[in-house]
Amino acid sequence: MKPLLIVAGGTGGHVYPALSLALELIQEGRDVLFLTDRRGVRYLENHLDVLKPVVLPLDRKGVGVGGLLKLIFQFIHSFFVSLKYVLKTKSIIGFSGFPTFATLVAGLVTGRALFVHEQNAVLGKVNRWLSPFLKKIFTSTKTISKVPPKARLKIQIVGIPVRSDIAALLEAPYEMPTDKIHLLMTGGSQGAQSFSNVIPKAISLLPQSLQQRLVITHQVREADQSHAKTLYAQTKVGTLKIVSFVEDMAGELRKAHLAIVRSGASTIAELCAAGRPSIMIPYPFATDDHQTFNAHDVTRLGGGWLIAPQDFNPERLCVLLLDLLEHPKKLLVASQCVKGGYLKSSIKVLAQSL
Numbered sequence: 001m002k003p004l005l006i007v008a009g010g011t012g013g014h015v016y017p018a019l020s021l022a023l024e025l026i027q028e029g030r031d032v033l034f035l036t037d038r039r040g041v042r043y044l045e046n047h048l049d050v051l052k053p054v055v056l057p058l059d060r061k062g063v064g065v066g067g068l069l070k071l072i073f074q075f076i077h078s079f080f081v082s083l084k085y086v087l088k089t090k091s092i093i094g095f096s097g098f099p100t101f102a103t104l105v106a107g108l109v110t111g112r113a114l115f116v117h118e119q120n121a122v123l124g125k126v127n128r129w130l131s132p133f134l135k136k137i138f139t140s141t142k143t144i145s146k147v148p149p150k151a152r153l154k155i156q157i158v159g160i161p162v163r164s165d166i167a168a169l170l171e172a173p174y175e176m177p178t179d180k181i182h183l184l185m186t187g188g189s190q191g192a193q194s195f196s197n198v199i200p201k202a203i204s205l206l207p208q209s210l211q212q213r214l215v216i217t218h219q220v221r222e223a224d225q226s227h228a229k230t231l232y233a234q235t236k237v238g239t240l241k242i243v244s245f246v247e248d249m250a251g252e253l254r255k256a257h258l259a260i261v262r263s264g265a266s267t268i269a270e271l272c273a274a275g276r277p278s279i280m281i282p283y284p285f286a287t288d289d290h291q292t293f294n295a296h297d298v299t300r301l302g303g304g305w306l307i308a309p310q311d312f313n314p315e316r317l318c319v320l321l322l323d324l325l326e327h328p329k330k331l332l333v334a335s336q337c338v339k340g341g342y343l344k345s346s347i348k349v350l351a352q353s354l
Contacts, residue, residue, distance in 0.1 A: 001030070001031070002031075002088065002089050002090050002091075003030070003031035003032055003033045003088065003089050004025060004030065004031070004032055004033070004089060004091050004092075004093065004354055005032075005033040005034075005035065005085060005086060005088075005089040005091065005092040005093070005103070005107075006018050006021060006022050006032060006033070006034050006035070006092075006093055006095070007034075007035040007036070007082070007092065007093075007094050007095070007097075007099055007100045007103040007104070008035075008036055008040060008094070008095035008096065008097055008099070008100060009035075009036045009037035009039065009040040009056070009058065009096075009097030009098055009099035009100060010037065010039055010040055010096070010097035010098060010099075011039070011040075011097070011264075012043045012266065013119065013264040013265060013266040013267065014040065014095045014096045014097045014100075014119070014266075015036060015040045015043040015044065015095070015097075016043060016162070016163060016266050017095055017117060017119060017160050017161045017162070017266055017269075018034070018036075018093075018095040018117075018161075019043065019044060019047065019051075019163070020161035020162055020163050020164070020347055021093070021117075021161050021347060021350055021351060022034055022051060023047070023050070023164070024161070024347045024348065024351045025351055025354075026050060028351065030351075032051070033054070033085050033088065033089060034051045034052070034053040034054070035053065035054045035056060035082055035085060035099055035103055036053050036054075036055060036056070036097075036099060037055065037056050037057075037058040037059065037078075037097065037098060037099045038055060038056075038057075038058065038059045039059065040097065040099070041053055041055050054081070054082075054085060056078040056081055056082060056099045056102065056103075057074055057077050057078055057081065058071075058074045058075070058078050058098045058099055058102070059074070071098075075098070075101070075102050078098075078099060078102040078103075079102045079103075079105060079106050082099070082102055082103040082106045083106045083110070085103075086103065086106045086107050086110055086112060087110060089112065090112060090113060091112060091113040091114075091115065091354060092104060092107040092112050092113070092114055092115065093115040093116065093117060093138075093354060094114075094115070094116045094117070095116075095117050095119070096116075096117075096118070096119070096124055096126070096127075100116075100126070101126050104116070104126075104130055108130070108133050113135045114130065114133055114134050114135060115134065115135055115136050115137075115138065115354065116130070116134055116137055116138065117138040117139075117140075117158075117160075117350070118137060118138070118139050118140065118144065119140050119160050119264075119265030119266055119269075120140070120144075120264075120265045120290040120291075120293065120294055121140075121141050121143065121144055121145065121265075121290060121293035121294050121296075121297060122144065122145050122146050122287075122288040122289075122290040122293055123137070123139075123144055123145070123146045123147045123151075124287060124288075124290075125287065125288075128146060128147075128148060128151075131147075131148050131150070131151035131154070132148075132150065132151070134151070134154055135154070136154050136155075136156055136353065137151060137154045137155050137156070138155075138156050138157075138158045138350055138353070139155055139156070139157050139158070140157075140158070140159050140160040140265055140269065141157070141297055142157055143297075145293065146288065156353060158349045158350040158353070159269065159349075160265055160266060160268075160269035161347040161350060162266075162269050162270050162273045162347075163249075163250070163270075165250035166249060166250045166253060166270050166273050166274060167273050167347075168250070169250060169253060169254055169273060169274040169275070170273055170274070170275065170339065172254060172274070172275075174275050174276070174331075174332060174335035174336070176257070176328040176329070176331060176332050177213075177257040177325070177328050177331070179213060180213055180214075180215050180238070181210075181213050181214050181215065181257050181258075181325055182215045182216075182217075182255045182256050182257050182258075183214055183215070183216045183217070183256065183257070183258055183259070183260065184216075184217050184252050184253065184255075184256040184258075184259040184260070184261075184276075185199055185216065185217070185218040185219060185259070185260045185261070186219040186246060186259070186260075186261050186262070186267070187219060187221075187261070187262050192221075192262060192281075192283075193221065193224055194281075194309075194312060195218070195220070195260070195281075196218070196220045196221070196224040196225075196227060196228035196231075197224075197227070197228075197231070198312055198313060198314055198317060199218065199260060199317065200228060200231035200232045200234070200235060201231060201314035202314040202315075202317035202318040202321060203216075203232075203235050203237060203318075203321075204231070204234050204235045204314075205314060205315070205318040206318060206321060206322060206325075207322075208236045210322070210325060210326075211235055211236040211237055211238070212236050212237075212238045213238055214237050214238050214239070215238060215239040215255075216237055216239065216240050216241065217241045217243065217246070217252050217256075218232075218240070218241070218242050218243075219242075219243055219244070219245065219246050220242050220243070220244065221244065222244045225242055225244070228242060229242060249270065250274075253270065253271070253274040253276055254274070256274075256276050257276075257277075257328070257331055258276070258277055258278065258279065258324060258325075258331055259271060259276055259277070259278040259279070260278065260279045260281070260317075261278050261279070261280055261281075262280070262281060262282065262283050262291060263280040263281070263282045263283075263291040263292070263294045263295035263298070263306075264283070264286075264291060264294065265290075265294050268280075268294050268295075268297065268298055271298070271303075271304070271338060272298075272303070272338050272339060275335045275336070275338055275339040276335060276338070277303060277304055277324075277330075277331050277334035277335050277338060278298070278303070278304040278305075278338075279304065279305050279306075279307060279317070279320060279321075279324075280294075280295040280298065280304055280305070280306050280307070281306075281307050281308075281309060281312045282294070282295055282306075282308070282309060283309075284309035284310075292306075292308075298338060301337045301338055302333065302334060302337035302338075303334050303335070303337040303338025303339075304334060304338065305320060305324075307320070
């Protein structure tokens with residue numbers, strides 16, 4: 001049997017679900033080819049020996065006409081690099097990102113069976129363009145918008161594959177905060193500049209007695225860490241850990257009583273798997289505003305709270321934090337509700353459908 005080709009790139013939100021599927025297939029004894037880009041390979045560091053990923057020459061750096069010409073050249077180059085591996089397989093599944101487009105186009109011109117996994121509540125542009133040529137469109141939610149009418153019959157709901165160590169948290173009980181309150185702040189795999197500014201300021205507005213109970217893990221881009229540390233120095237936070245990348249997300253989720261996050265689809269899936277309540281601030285420049293749609297999926301479950309990007313300021317966040325941390329039963333109820341949004345069998349269902 002020829003290997004299945006899996007391609008994903010750009011961010012952890014694309015790469016981690018693809019990685020979860022790849023590891024499941026390998027465990028089942030199936031052969032896998034894994035393609036990504038220069039940004040995506042960093043999320044595979046612990047699995048390089050198993051996956052042996054092919055890194056396509058895409059980095060999306062540059063602006064203006066020069067940047068566009070560079071991107072076009074990189075796309076063409078990636079098309080021909082991926083073509084070598086496309087010819088070794090009969091089926092390709094893409095998890096979004098620029099390398100996915102290049103590889104799926106290579107698969108299209110060579111007559112391969114094409115699949116995509118759409119993590120968000122809005123079908124992405126590339127997936128919409130390619131929809132006439134796709135065999136199946138795997139989706140993470142029951143409601144997904146901007147699907148061409150003729151592509152509706154191709155949809156199969158499988159949820160979002162999450163890493164096995166995070167999926168295992170589904171059985172871990174949520175314990176309400178008592179003396180210490182663990183907060184986890186992440187802005188997606190790339191961090192978020194606004195988080196490093198607004199969150200410390202909001203915490204400084206909380207009563208000092210409450211600040212002293214906080215145990216914070218905050219993912220901050222390296223370029224913003226000095227600024228964030230200066231702001232946190234003005235607080236009375238009990239324990240603070242600032243990192244550029246969360247290496248042990250399962251461990252952090254296990255401890256967290258509340259997370260403050262962007263509402264990327266993979267982030268939402270991991271919170272649902274772990275049963276952790278969250279305050280969600282959608283990325284304001286996400287294509288088709290898909291992160292707002294993702295966040296609404298959680299709020300409809302009762303598993304979290306949404307702050308629109310234009311309302312994300314220290315005062316607004318402080319009011320919400322104060323209410324939740326002084327009424328921890330609200331966090332417990334949200335935890336119980338959010339677990340209902342996770343499809344436990346998603347990885348196996350997806351693997352068996354390919």
